[in-house]
Amino acid sequence: xxxxxxxxxxxxxxxxxxxxxxxxxxxxxxxxxxxxxxxxxxxxxxxxxxxxxxxxxxxxxxxxxxxxxxxxxxxxxxxxxxxxxxxxxxxxxxxxxxxxxxxxxxxxxxxxxxxxxxxxxxxxxxxxxxxxxxxxxxxxxxxxxxxxxxxxxxxxxxxxxxxxxxxxxxxxxxxxxxxxxxx
Amino acid sequence: xxxxxxxxxxxxxxxxxxxxxxxxxxxxxxxxxxxxxxxxxxxxxxxxxxxxxxxxxxxxxxxxxxxxxxxxxxxxxxxxxxxxxxxxxxxxxxxxxxxxxxxxxxxxxxxxxxxxxxxxxxxxxxxxxxxxxxxxxxxxxxxxxxxxxxxxxxxxxxxxxxxxxxxxxxxxxxxxxxxxxxxxxxxxxxxxxxxxxxxxxxxxxxxxxxxxxxxxxxxxxxxxxxxxxxxxxxxxxxxxxxxxxxxxxxxxxxxxxxxxxxxxxxxxxxxxxxxx
Amino acid sequence: xxxxxxxxxxxxxxxxxxxxxxxxxxxxxxxxxxxxxxxxxxxxxxxxxxxxxxxxxxxxxxxxxxxxxxxxxxxxxxxxxxxxxxxxxxxxxxxxxxxxxxxxxxxxxxxxxxxxxxxxxxxxxxxxxxxxxxxxxxxxxxxxxxxxxxxxxxxxxxxxxxxxxxxxxxxxxxxxxxxxxxxxxxxxxxxxxxxxxxxxxxxxxxxxxxxxxxxxxxxxxxxxxxxxxxxxxxxxxxxxxxxxxxxxxxxxxxxxxxxxxxxxxxxxxxxxxxxxxxxxxxxxxxxxxxxxxxxxxxxxxxxxxxxxxxxxxxxxxxxxxxxxxxxxxxxxxxxxxxxxxxxxxxxxxxxxxxxxxxxxxxxxxxxxxxxxxxxxxxxxxxx
Numbered sequence: 123x124x125x126x127x128x129x130x131x132x133x134x135x136x137x138x139x140x141x142x143x144x145x146x147x148x149x150x151x152x153x154x155x156x157x158x159x160x161x162x163x164x165x166x167x168x169x170x171x172x173x174x175x176x177x178x179x180x181x182x183x184x185x186x187x188x189x190x191x192x193x194x195x196x197x198x199x200x201x202x203x204x205x206x207x208x209x210x211x212x213x214x215x216x217x218x219x220x221x222x223x224x225x226x227x228x229x230x231x232x233x234x235x236x237x238x239x240x241x242x243x244x245x246x247x248x249x250x251x252x253x254x255x256x257x258x259x260x261x262x263x264x265x266x267x268x269x270x271x272x273x274x275x276x277x278x279x280x281x282x283x284x285x286x287x288x289x290x291x292x293x294x295x296x297x298x299x300x301x302x303x304x305x
Numbered sequence: 306x307x308x309x310x311x312x313x314x315x316x317x318x319x320x321x322x323x324x325x326x327x328x329x330x331x332x333x334x335x336x337x338x339x340x341x342x343x344x345x346x347x348x349x350x351x352x353x354x355x356x357x358x359x360x361x362x363x364x365x366x367x368x369x370x371x372x373x374x375x376x377x378x379x380x381x382x383x384x385x386x387x388x389x390x391x392x393x394x395x396x397x398x399x400x401x402x403x404x405x406x407x408x409x410x411x412x413x414x415x416x417x418x419x420x421x422x423x424x425x426x427x428x429x430x431x432x433x434x435x436x437x438x439x440x441x442x443x444x445x446x447x448x449x450x451x452x453x454x455x456x457x458x459x460x461x462x463x464x465x466x467x468x469x470x471x472x473x474x475x476x477x478x479x480x481x482x483x484x485x486x487x488x489x490x491x492x493x494x495x496x497x498x499x500x501x502x503x504x505x506x507x508x509x510x511x512x513x514x515x516x517x518x519x520x521x522x523x524x525x526x527x528x529x530x531x532x533x534x535x536x537x538x539x540x541x542x543x544x545x546x547x548x549x550x551x552x553x554x555x556x557x558x559x560x561x562x563x564x565x566x567x568x569x570x571x572x573x574x575x576x577x578x579x580x581x
Numbered sequence: 582x583x584x585x586x587x588x589x590x591x592x593x594x595x596x597x598x599x600x601x602x603x604x605x606x607x608x609x610x611x612x613x614x615x616x617x618x619x620x621x622x623x624x625x626x627x628x629x630x631x632x633x634x635x636x637x638x639x640x641x642x643x644x645x646x647x648x649x650x651x652x653x654x655x656x657x658x659x660x661x662x663x664x665x666x667x668x669x670x671x672x673x674x675x676x677x678x679x680x681x682x683x684x685x686x687x688x689x690x691x692x693x694x695x696x697x698x699x700x701x702x703x704x705x706x707x708x709x710x711x712x713x714x715x716x717x718x719x720x721x722x723x724x725x726x727x728x729x730x731x732x733x734x735x736x737x738x739x740x741x742x743x744x745x746x747x748x749x750x751x752x753x754x755x756x757x758x759x760x761x762x763x764x765x766x767x768x769x770x771x772x773x774x775x776x777x778x779x780x781x782x783x784x785x786x787x788x789x790x791x792x793x794x795x796x797x798x799x800x801x802x803x804x805x806x807x808x809x810x811x812x813x814x815x816x817x818x819x820x821x822x823x824x825x826x827x828x829x830x831x832x833x834x835x836x837x838x839x840x841x842x843x844x845x846x847x848x849x850x851x852x853x854x855x856x857x858x859x860x861x862x863x864x865x866x867x868x869x870x871x872x873x874x875x876x877x878x879x880x881x882x883x884x885x886x887x888x889x890x891x892x893x894x895x896x897x898x899x900x901x902x903x904x905x906x907x908x909x910x911x912x913x914x915x916x917x918x919x920x921x922x923x924x925x926x927x928x929x930x931x932x933x934x935x936x937x938x939x940x941x942x943x944x945x946x947x948x949x950x951x952x953x954x955x956x957x958x959x960x961x962x963x964x
Contacts, residue, residue: 151593327824380814381816389646390650390652393650393652398658398807418642418643
């Protein structure tokens, strides 16, 4: 499993976590011609509750599709953060929306805070917070190329929101660079 | 062989529509099914339907055996499922004329859910529902249409359940053509079948039919003739009757006639509609 | 998408979507179904896509009706499919039996979830494997396939349609929630590159046509309604004319042919995947999502120096009895992880016939195995 890159996105239902997972997987496969598996955690609720999107990216076919401890955990809600924070390794990169998650001080690893929700509100559309997050994730992890993620976004969102979503991606990406992620 | 004896009688005008090598049929003396099947075939003949494209689907029961005697593409399927099978057939090939010929138990009990949904969808097919008030094939048990106090082998002291009023049921569900006759109304039945076969949408004709072996014997109409006499003297023609009033009781009137004849969108939608 | 609604290329699809696209690529033009988790996405996708390729989608009132409508549509001349999960699969058993008796080509997909009864609707299971084999009443044989990825769901759905036309019966695709809801890359070839088995049409004029006179491979050609053959078919025991014959002799002749047309062609039907069987001391026999989970255990075991092979069932029914028996001669044990309390393991045990041990690794459903559990069993097996 050494060559797998494992991403876990979590939050609450309705934040677009699942779509973000799909966009990552589609970027890796359709636009980068690599392999990826995307699995979402299904519950009976359509809205609310903790939800999760797991994506495994690999240059090889992915035999085992599940994530035990991800390379990166990105949390968009306190409930989801608390649920999934026990399932990390020492070197797991933890990213949180700083307005939505208060990290446990007891946990040794310091999470990277990002303002996805705030940036989305500034862009005038809370719904694009998931895409802001994707921009941030792309910059921080370098797991995927910017072009592949952008193409995947455009192929997955309603046509009339393409521009807005690309701005959201750029803002998220830039906010990561400000933290020094690009270096 | 029996078939040789039949052959000596000479050709019947409906032989073209019958699998004569399967006759004689299994139905009891005095049963109404032969009369009804004959009438359906005359109606198909007079309607000048393309017989290569006319198909019959039957479920299980005495009436269900009808599909096996007609020389058309014919399907004898599972108990109660004639309607959904026919729905698939018709949607797959809208050029087919699909006739479902089955009994009250098959269509209104085990297939009751399919009956209301086929009427609701207004699938373009003609359903002939032979109602003899009882399960004949299995030996005379209580059915969904057995009248109150009707005696059967599973209600020996008389049925205590309210029976289905089939025209009321399918009318409420959305059928575009609903009629009822008895086997004492062969000419009316034939005219009605011809109309129903031409009708676009879900048409259903209920035919009240004698089962002397079980229903008649257990309810003081011991022969087919007794039951025919009963129909003859107790039927009242009331076209477009209020369907709430066409319930059938053990010894009351049988209201017959054409009850519903309306138009509304049907499936499969004609070409040019619904994007097809 | 082409003007005929065909698509090709690389897509990132869920197993459910891949299954629907596989059906469309195979020429399926009729879908009747009833919503049920986790197979609903197949119906949703078919309701969007069938009108684009000139096909028909209908949502029926229940799974009894769905299966009956699929049979009707097949006799109306279309390739037809339904998709469901355990509770609906139970209801479909009645008309799967009719489909077997009338010899009706069609495909039934079961996205298995954890049962019995309503069970865990959104969570995985493999508890319907014996139901797939024996769920309808009476003696018969069946074909069932088990895909291990969305790509394989696409490929095996096409294969299921082809087998259903070749052998004239409902073919079952026994997948799981895990695969149905998993997204992966799915490559859809262009139409010319997809092999499609056409319906076996009668080769005699209508007046000479008898619906159940088989060809040499025991499969009879099939007329469809409306083409002038004026045939009769019945769920009752019947002769070559399709006429009901109520005798033990007719029953014997018919049932033997229905079973033999599958069993005598089993070598042509069965597909398995093998890895490292030669020289192995223990072989993991699995299928579907469990086979993927088992690969982790196998890799870890091999890293420990254990000689372990993989035997993956792609065709689960008919079961590859001969091959399993052959493998059994040279190994200590089969390890069989499956998400139930022992179903295919019984078949492995029967085929091994005492030549090798069969070690079941059950999981009651709702999740997949922990690979460590399978590894422990492999370690035990070689001791």
